[in-house]
Amino acid sequence: MSSTLQGKTILITGATAGIGFATAQSLLQKGARLVITGRNQERLNQAVRKLGERVIPVLCDSANVAQIQQMATQLQRDNIKLDGLILNAGVFYPVAFEQMSLDNLNTTMAVNFNGPALTLQALLPCLNNPSSVVFISSVAVLKAFATAGVYSASKAAFEGLARVLNLELAERGIRINSIRPGVTATEIQAKAGMDQDAISGFFESLSSTPVGRVLTPEDLVPAINYLISDASIGLRNAYIDIDGGFGL
Numbered sequence: 670m671s672s673t674l675q676g677k678t679i680l681i682t683g684a685t686a687g688i689g690f691a692t693a694q695s696l697l698q699k700g701a702r703l704v705i706t707g708r709n710q711e712r713l714n715q716a717v718r719k720l721g722e723r724v725i726p727v728l729c730d731s732a733n734v735a736q737i738q739q740m741a742t743q744l745q746r747d748n749i750k751l752d753g754l755i756l757n758a759g760v761f762y763p764v765a766f767e768q769m770s771l772d773n774l775n776t777t778m779a780v781n782f783n784g785p786a787l788t789l790q791a792l793l794p795c796l797n798n799p800s801s802v803v804f805i806s807s808v809a810v811l812k813a814f815a816t817a818g819v820y821s822a823s824k825a826a827f828e829g830l831a832r833v834l835n836l837e838l839a840e841r842g843i844r845i846n847s848i849r850p851g852v853t854a855t856e857i858q859a860k861a862g863m864d865q866d867a868i869s870g871f872f873e874s875l876s877s878t879p880v881g882r883v884l885t886p887e888d889l890v891p892a893i894n895y896l897i898s899d900a901s902i903g904l905r906n907a908y909i910d911i912d913g914g915f916g917l
């Protein structure tokens with residue numbers, strides 16, 4: 670598969686940590702050139718120091734429409750054409766439905782739905798024909814768990830859009846497929862407000878799932894690489910559930 674990624678130019682949103690960062694490491698090893706985004710300049714600089722020189726960092730908060738437009742303008746100005754786009758940046762702010770606020774709704778939708786939608790739209794002039802878009806969705810689209818309603822809806826919303834875009838953008842050679850990760854050990858749990866004890870207990874509870882443990886970003890990377898590469902050219906609107914059986 671590595672030969673299908675050699676020399677490809679791929680943009681990953683939210684590659685300063687977790688699944689995005691692990692994917693960046695792997696794609697670089699396979700010979701791809703990368704554009705990576707993050708919402709925090711210092712974390713972006715740290716990621717570039719770790720990833721090396723074949724990475725172009727762009728400060729772009731997925732919830733910031735002006736920054737998304739600036740990124741698209743910058744790429745066009747620098748004549749950067751993309752073979753792949755990984756829409757990975759996402760947030761998880763669990764809240765009981767009764768306590769759900771407009772702020773929680775707006776923030777989650779802005780990052781998890783509006784962000785990938787507007788990023789894809791802004792980058793249309795930069796996408797080669799053919800090109801592959803991979804959306805990092807979630808097992809939460811399939812499996813209900815309390816307090817994840819807004820998050821689940823935000824991921825399902827983009828999956829709904831992607832289904833239509835697979836037809837609408839087909840003549841440009843653009844195809845969209847999704848990965849639905851199960852619980853994966855990243856910073857997202859701490860950012861969701863869980864303390865270390867709660868995180869450990871949550872991960873331990875996953876010993877009862879078929880895979881018997883929490884997933885790691887590295888469990889997801891091979892499937893992301895497959896979807897972004899020409900090896901998956903026949904796939905349109907596919908969902909790969911990588912949840913260790915959590916959603917069964």
Ligand SMILES: NC(=O)c1ccc[n+]([C@@H]2O[C@H](COP(=O)([O-])OP(=O)(O)OC[C@H]3O[C@@H](n4cnc5c(N)ncnc54)[C@H](OP(=O)(O)O)[C@@H]3O)[C@@H](O)[C@H]2O)c1
Nearest residue numbers: 683685686687688708730731758759807852853855856857
């Ligand atoms: N981990 C899981 O259990 C799990 C399960 C299912 C789906 N997912 C999905 O997988 C994707 C990656 O999550 P992860 O687990 O790797 O989380 P993570 O470790 O928190 O990484 C998320 C990445 O997205 C970036 N990001 C967050 N908000 C952003 C924004 N507004 N604009 C630009 N970048 C932003 C983060 O930047 P900072 O470094 O500045 O925070 C970070 O680089 C998300 O879409 C998430 O919903 C995760």
